[in-house]
Amino acid sequence: MPGRVILPGNTDNAYMCTVTFIKTSDKVFITSNRDELALRPAALPPAIYGGDSGRIIFPKDGLAGGTWMALHERGNAMVLLNGAFERHIHKPPYRLSRGLIFLQIFDSATPVFTFQQIDLDQIEPFTLVIWQQHALWEARWDGANKTWRPMPDDVMHIWSSATLYDEEVRHKREAWFDRWQAASPVISTESIEQFHTFAGEGDAATDLRMNRDGLLQTVSISNITISDTGSIFRYNDLLQGGFYTQSFQES
Structure with missing residues (x-):
């Protein structure tokens, strides 16, 4: 049977997303499509917030x-995909x-x-998906167990959320990325x-x-670019129509 898309259920459940990782000779690129319910309250564009460990840029x-x-500001970056290995059953209430x-x-x-x-x-x-101290990691929580592993950073990677796309569709997206x-x-x-x-093949249900x-729908596209001269967070709000950037520059 053709690849199965997964339809939204409880409106309390956040969905998202598609993520790519690319490392070149002088830059690291992490990019995310946020796939969400269009009626969910709009996110605030990225801003610089003070954390216990230093300054952090993120959309809220x-x-x-x-x-x-x-x-x-240390040069670390991280992105979330909902779900672990396969689609799970949404069982609220959750603690956080x-x-x-x-x-x-x-x-x-x-x-x-x-x-x-x-x-x-x-x-x-x-x-x-975690970029930490010049190394790439993947960490998953399936509701019962944690797994984590280092990932090779000399090859490009793509992830698609298990809450939205079955295995066949995820493989199809990997093929688009390869091409x-x-x-x-x-x-x-x-x-x-x-x-x-x-990217895609004209099917709005599975295109990136x-x-x-x-x-x-895809409500925003975010990109983090990290280099020796600094790092920048680019945010394209597809619903509200705004484009925003925040950055840390090396002194």
């Missing part, structure tokens, strides 16, 4: 006040939103270690954002910029 979720993507747990984990010199130590009991499953890599001799922030905007009857 309009419902729970957490976030799904953040950049630290994943976006707020995200901030507790990221406000640290070593987010991977914080993930290993933090209590996730009664937290809905999620996946984290884009082969056709893109020069990688830039702009070319990656083009991929996140236009997705739209399922206007109810569930």
